[in-house]
Amino acid sequence: MPDISRDEVSHLADLARIDLSDAELDxxxxxxxxxxxSIASISAVAADDVPPTSHALPLTNVFRxxxxxxxxxxxxxxxxxxxxxxxxxMVPRILGEEA
Amino acid sequence: xxxLTRRTAAELVDALAAGExxxxxxxQASLDRIAEVDGAVHAFLHVDAEGALAAARAADxxxxxxxxxxxxxxxxxAVKDVLATEGLPTTCGSRILEGWVPPYDATVVARLRAxxxxxxxxxxxxxxxxxSSTEHSAYGPxxxxxxxxxxxGGSGGGSAAAVAAFEAPLAIGTDTGGSIxxxxxxxGTVGVKxxxxxxxxxxxxxxxxxxxxxxxxxxxxxxxxxxxxxxxGHDPLDSTSIDxxxxxxxxxxxxxxxxxxxxxxxxxxxxxxxxxxQAGVQQRFDEAVQLLVEAGAEVVEVSCPTFVHxxxxxxxxxxxxxxxxxxxxxxxxxxxxxxxxxxEAPSAEEVMRATRDRGFGDEVxxxxxxxxxxxxxxxxxxxxxxxxxxxxxxxxxFAAAFEQADVxxxxxxxxxxxxxxxxxxxxxxxxxxDLATIPANLAGVPGxxxxxxxxxxxxxxxxxxxxxxxxxxxxxxxxxxxxxxLLTDRWGGSLLAxxxxxxxxxx
Numbered sequence: 001m002p003d004i005s006r007d008e009v010s011h012l013a014d015l016a017r018i019d020l021s022d023a024e025l026d027x028x029x030x031x032x033x034x035x036x037x038s039i040a041s042i043s044a045v046a047a048d049d050v051p052p053t054s055h056a057l058p059l060t061n062v063f064r065x066x067x068x069x070x071x072x073x074x075x076x077x078x079x080x081x082x083x084x085x086x087x088x089x090m091v092p093r094i095l096g097e098e099a
Numbered sequence: 100x101x102x103l104t105r106r107t108a109a110e111l112v113d114a115l116a117a118g119e120x121x122x123x124x125x126x127q128a129s130l131d132r133i134a135e136v137d138g139a140v141h142a143f144l145h146v147d148a149e150g151a152l153a154a155a156r157a158a159d160x161x162x163x164x165x166x167x168x169x170x171x172x173x174x175x176x177a178v179k180d181v182l183a184t185e186g187l188p189t190t191c192g193s194r195i196l197e198g199w200v201p202p203y204d205a206t207v208v209a210r211l212r213a214x215x216x217x218x219x220x221x222x223x224x225x226x227x228x229x230x231s232s233t234e235h236s237a238y239g240p241x242x243x244x245x246x247x248x249x250x251x252g253g254s255g256g257g258s259a260a261a262v263a264a265f266e267a268p269l270a271i272g273t274d275t276g277g278s279i280x281x282x283x284x285x286x287g288t289v290g291v292k293x294x295x296x297x298x299x300x301x302x303x304x305x306x307x308x309x310x311x312x313x314x315x316x317x318x319x320x321x322x323x324x325x326x327x328x329x330x331x332g333h334d335p336l337d338s339t340s341i342d343x344x345x346x347x348x349x350x351x352x353x354x355x356x357x358x359x360x361x362x363x364x365x366x367x368x369x370x371x372x373x374x375x376x377q378a379g380v381q382q383r384f385d386e387a388v389q390l391l392v393e394a395g396a397e398v399v400e401v402s403c404p405t406f407v408h409x410x411x412x413x414x415x416x417x418x419x420x421x422x423x424x425x426x427x428x429x430x431x432x433x434x435x436x437x438x439x440x441x442x443e444a445p446s447a448e449e450v451m452r453a454t455r456d457r458g459f460g461d462e463v464x465x466x467x468x469x470x471x472x473x474x475x476x477x478x479x480x481x482x483x484x485x486x487x488x489x490x491x492x493x494x495x496x497f498a499a500a501f502e503q504a505d506v507x508x509x510x511x512x513x514x515x516x517x518x519x520x521x522x523x524x525x526x527x528x529x530x531x532x533d534l535a536t537i538p539a540n541l542a543g544v545p546g547x548x549x550x551x552x553x554x555x556x557x558x559x560x561x562x563x564x565x566x567x568x569x570x571x572x573x574x575x576x577x578x579x580x581x582x583x584x585l586l587t588d589r590w591g592g593s594l595l596a597x598x599x600x601x602x603x604x605x606x
Contacts (some may be wrong), residue, residue, distance in 0.1 A: 004472070009309065009468060009538075012295050012466070012468045012471045012475075013464075013468055015356070015471050015475075016422060016455075016467050016468060016471045017426075017429070017451045017452050017455055018427075018447065018453040018455045018456050018459065018464060018468075019439070019453055019455070019456040019462070020453060020456065021456075024456075024461075024464070025482065026453055027461075028464060028465060028468070028593075029348055031465060031526055032465060032468060032469060032472075033254065033525055034526075034527055035414065035465070035469060035527060035530075036469070037470070038411065038527055039411035039414050039415055039482075040411075041408070041411055042408055042411040042412060042485050042486060042489055042559065043485050044135070044410050044474070044484070045489050045492070046485060046488035046489050046491070046492055050488040050491050050492060051488070051491055052484060052487030052488050052490070052491065053488075053490040053491040053494060054487060055294040055298055055339070055542045055543075056296075056308050056309060056310070056494075056541070056569075057295055057339075057341075057569055058539070058541025059338075059339060061338075062338045064335060072202050072203065073484075073597060074406075075416075076202035076203075078201070079202055079432060079441050080199050080200065080201075080432070080433030080434065081432055082115055082431075082433075082434070082435070082436035083436070083601060089290070089431060090430050091431050091551075092438075092444075092445055092447045092450045093444060093445075093446055093447065094446065094447050095134075095446075096446065
């Protein structure tokens, strides 16, 4: 059954874009193993023919008239930005040095 | 003046209508109470005295000119810090959103403003609503007004404590796995999780989209119904909003308050009682059920065998949805941006990693990693896919139970409030607090928690939960109000009257 190693937690943190320190990995990995063990029981509960439920109540797609509605102004949209330049979000470099 | 803070919202409405007081006086009384006790309780992350008083003045002007914006016009309210409030900070209890001021209102907030309720401020919560104690707030825990060394429940402990400490007559909470009902139980207050889709989620910072639902946090069932009728109903901005009128909730609460439950079929859920429930909590619950019997209800035991898997199901579905939702906190468009130390010209990805490490607390990291794991290829079918199937089985259990009973009942939380720090580093023990509340979220059905009394062993409040089929929110109000009447008649007053007086915070 599930056994989640420190390396695996490190890899998952990587996928989730969180820099975990060694101390955090030491702390979180065993806790995650305990949680996973306790929820693993679920894998044998439902028979193959049970349909999955993704949502509490049945949903049907909702359409609206294709008409313009007021939205945020550029100033409002940028109001919480960590950095702004020329009415745009300013972000750190996206490509590597070699690119 | 100070007694204004002890009044229920319905009483305040009457006092305002009779000209006995004004919205400015009522709002100022709440603000004074906050100034007096919130240093010790810490229910609020942000107080907006100026905005609240301006809204109160507007309400008084309407009243003077003979108009009214709603049934609760002029009654102040506190809002959980997970709902976007234009012009007011919205942090979700997280460092990653410290100081963020949204450029728009959540629909719930817009409806409160349109209905004339002055917004006193934003209440404390576990970070991104992940927790059952508010101890996961990045801004420090809220303290239970019954015993300041104990947790007020979570994630909406701030809203429940604000109402229990008489800092606000009304509050808004959100309930993903019990975050309205469990804090209600451990603080001796009332909390309602509406039917999924009954209250708009637009502007509610999502924890788990398929489970989240905002609802009333109050001191009485009638107050909750009054508030629910204002915030509920269809919203075109939320694609999961139910496009149907709400049932008559206030009418149901008034009818229930007569205490007459003749012919009502009440199902006691076998899997949500007994083992794992504190003796005093179980005892108060059993007595509440007995009162319903004496008042004419027919009680049957129902079995929902899949409920024993609800907790595991929830802790797969919730982290999966949460890890995906929280991906938007990427340090680019809003919120915190942290530059990694010792890196020259860091890349966007490096900034993202450093920011998410610094900005998220332990519990959020745990759940993001768990969700990332559950959604990984190779594990998806075994975990997330399986959890979705069990979710179907839980809904089927509810459907079968509601063929035998009009409402289902259980203790709301398995224990009374525990000590701050007691379960902080034991995630599994913390998760068990939501054992009885989680099934309703997975199936989308409505639920209420009302105080059931004080547990003998510790003198702390416990709650009884009433669940009804989807869209039948009126039933939880009817039965909740009946229980409230039967119990308060027995106690000779509200449970909160027994709470120790809070010393004014001198600091």
